[in-house]
Amino acid sequence: MKLAMLAMLIHPLMILATTGFVCSVLYPLSVLVVGQGLFPSRASGDIVTGPDGKPLAGLVGSEPQVNVLEVNLQVARRLR
Numbered sequence: 001m002k003l004a005m006l007a008m009l010i011h012p013l014m015i016l017a018t019t020g021f022v023c024s025v026l027y028p029l030s031v032l033v034v035g036q037g038l039f040p041s042r043a044s045g046d047i048v049t050g051p052d053g054k055p056l057a058g059l060v061g062s063e064p065q066v067n068v069l070e071v072n073l074q075v076a077r078r079l080r
Contacts, residue, residue: 052078
């Protein structure tokens with residue numbers, strides 16, 4: 001009886017393990033590779049610069065953030 005139950009569980013557990021591997025390893029790696037290949041300058045966390053060439057904010061979470069509303073107001077004033 002226990003051997004029959006174990007045999008019935010092997011297939012679902014293999015499907016679970018395969019799905020987990022695809023979703024947690026293969027898919028993120030493929031998205032990373034495609035992103036780095038198609039957008040190498042944007043996928044690496046480059047600094048965002050304003051119209052005057054001064055850095056506004058970084059795309060990486062550890063870099064200091066800038067008030068977006070204030071930046072938009074500054075850009076709008078310069079464009080007038």
